[in-house]
Amino acid sequence: MTERTLERSEARLLVPALVFIALVVAVVASLGTPLITNVATTFHVSLGSAQWTLTVALLSGAVATPVLGRLGAGPHRRAAILATLAIVVAGSALTVLPLPFAWLLIGRAAQGVGLGLTALMMGVARDHLPEERSTATIALISVVSIIGAGVGYPLTALLAEIGGVRAAYGFGLFVSAVAFLTAWRSIPVAPEGRSAHVNVAGALVLAGGLFLVLFLAGQRSLWSRHLTAAVILAVAAVLLLCVWTASELRSKAPLVGVRAVRNLAVAGANIAMFVGGSGMYLLLTLITRYAQTPHSAGYGFGLTTFAAGLVLVPFSVLGFVAGKLTPRVRTLIDAPFLLAGSAVVVGGGFVLFAAARSNLAELLVAMGVLGFGVGGFSAAMPGVILAVTPKSETSSAMSFNYVVRSVGYSLGSAIGGLVLAAGTDTGHLFPDYHAYTTAALVGIAAMAVTAMTATALARHRPPEINPTAATASVPSRRRSSR
Template sequence: MSTAPEHSGTRFLVPSLMFIALVVATVGSLGAPLITSVATTFHVSLNSAQWTLTIALLSGAVATPVLGRLGAGPHRRTTILGTLAVVVVGSALTVLPLPFAWLLVGRAAQGVGFGLTALMMSVARDHLPEERSAPTIAQISVVSIMGVGVGYPVAGLLTEFGGVRAAYGLGLLVTAIALLAAWRSVPMAPEGRSAGVDTKGALLLAGGLFLVLFLTGEKNLWSQHLSVAVVLAVVAVLLLCGWTVSGLRSEAPLIDLRAVRHPAVAGANIAMFVGAIGIYLLLTLITRYAQTPHSAGYGFGLTTFVAGLVLIPFSVLGFVAGKITPRVLQRIDAPWLLAGSAVVIGGGFVLFAAARSNLTELFVSMSVLGFGVGSFSAAMPGVILAVTPKSETSSAMSFNYIVRSVGYSLGSAVGGLVLSAGTDTGRLFPNDSAYTTTALVGIGAMAITTLTSLALARQRKPKAEPAAAPTAAPSPSRSGR
């Protein structure tokens, strides 16, 4: 595909990168608010309908490292356009009047788009001056999460008035616009880049990730077929170990594991993993609580659309935090901001655990969560990219997004397990106290995230002082890496 003229592409580069990141996040998350509607429309069980979300997460986790490696090479523009074309085709499959199996194929194709977020960051870092690239990368990271808050209410509204096909039709429209925006605006990668794909490593990682996410999403497998689940878990571990060995031996690994072992990168990925568990846990808790009917003794019995409105403060405050964060980072190191953001997210859990008797309290909890997540997401790339070469931007951030996807899946699974354990025999809905217990689990997750971020901050080398200003010798704990 030919490159768009430089003058026309550069002008719209930043808004295009933001729009593409928002679109792929929104379209990928469309499965969550439509699960019940899909079940009734296609006459399948809720467990089967759940796969419209699960399969998108799976395909995204598998595609992300491959796209990250391709994006590090000379064909990044072609990779972006080709991936968006796949997403558009998948969106068309979700709209056409085809059997349920084709809907799953379409959702898998849409999930591939999750891997584009890291490539958007790579483009921004290569083609924008430093004073613009850092804030842009922070905002891309934010919209990749806040897209959930955009997709839920819109999907719910369209479903109420036009059915599930109408909601998926919006996905087709915006992905087609995103493809056009990418064709007009995304430039070619800088010359001199080369990046081959480690096919063996890709297959090992894909197999391992598929099994990990499958096992976290299939709670019934653990309760009804424990031996099968254990065998699959062992196979997943072996595949991931094989991928690790292969990556350390390969001259062109899918993900540079040596770079991942850098204390800053490793710490950031641990913080993202545990933090993602907590973030997705609270998101699912609040939306599920809001839709629980009054007959359960709690909840508000909201429709999908109205429950989605609860996520609006999450998105709005997240965008606000994302805008503020680059300025805050000029005064505070990114790890310190990560720690502070984790404390804010933990505060959202505390509010939900202590006060959820009316919708206003849910809105407040979601607002606090949104502000914390926006700040956390905006600060995360700064920790990783500070020690990552420009040529490895997409690969490094791809690994971070794999970690986030696995964390999201575990957060959803943990929430489901705790609520299931708090459901009395013969009852459809869990006890109200089960939500409090789940919130306490989330508080623990954010406490671990905070401690990890603080450890990162203490390991960071202090900024060099001007030569004319003598300073005391650094302490052993802060000198060197």
């Protein structure tokens, strides 16, 4: 067997390994969503406390992502990946063992750390795969990190109905252990000549700021009952994030390359990710909540948790299809235009939901349209950022984008909750029918802003980084074909 054949064989094995690991960490982190009610009844805690099984995973993932992104830019990327997956496996074990609720939260926080691996999988693909193959693989990794929730939701809901919450979390333990073994066998070492230092103080400040942001996004009652306290915490969050940004700009070893945000493509892509992510998660929240609303409210379909999870199947299937098609379409259409087009598709999903939701088939169509738009958007996003990013900074650049995405998702969930809460009459459990229409109009506006931002990016494209420049501190550039 020739060396070239061996390399091609290893590449064929590496691609499914990277995609599988990205899918697993997304599924495991999303386990909190369908199990909130089950956790509340099993551990005898309030729904607000049970909600933290989701929030704490998002928080730990948001904090771990930039830290792992920086480690992924250095020589110890393989060790960082294996150590992170070991943490996920240990956390998954805590969620299965018959321990008090506090240990469940610790386990969920450990599982959420795995969200930081998505950017590292992209870095591995860009370093060790041919350019064309790496582009398609990175797009697919980005997509499965989104549709993972749609894959895990119905399965874990079914397991919870059959064997209880421990059985559902047991599924997370199994797949995370398989992911660890897959990484052990498949992940290569990083190229030589790299170094990476983690700004620990910056990581702590970022953790504080993100904690307040996600806490405020998840505690809707705080805004309605204790507005002054909420505003004070919001100001504190902004100050912490400003302090973190200032320290990153002065640091010789920044956690995230904040200076790169000055690049029009990077800044615009992150703005589009923040606003677009808010809108995408808003529609996902609206459809699943509407489907589970009982008939007694005058609308809704009263679906069980498992049945509501099946509503996400069109989202996952069409999201995957869009992710596979996007790299091919990119040969004809620039990535920023694909972002804009995908935002328009998601906006179309909002329009469908606002205008037609009287039967379940209409919800399924809207969910499928949402999935196709989200899949295209997620697959096109890395192309916009990585076009102006050297290979050695792939993990760091994408990790920042994923932090922005996490905050955007949290904001979208919070906006949906606030709009529906405002449309709920006193003494009623469920919002008015028209509150969903109002929330959909908010989403349409968000996707319009996203589409305009992406279009502006397409009109002001900077020179691209030469993809063959692996680690140069001053990357070579190629002339634009335009």
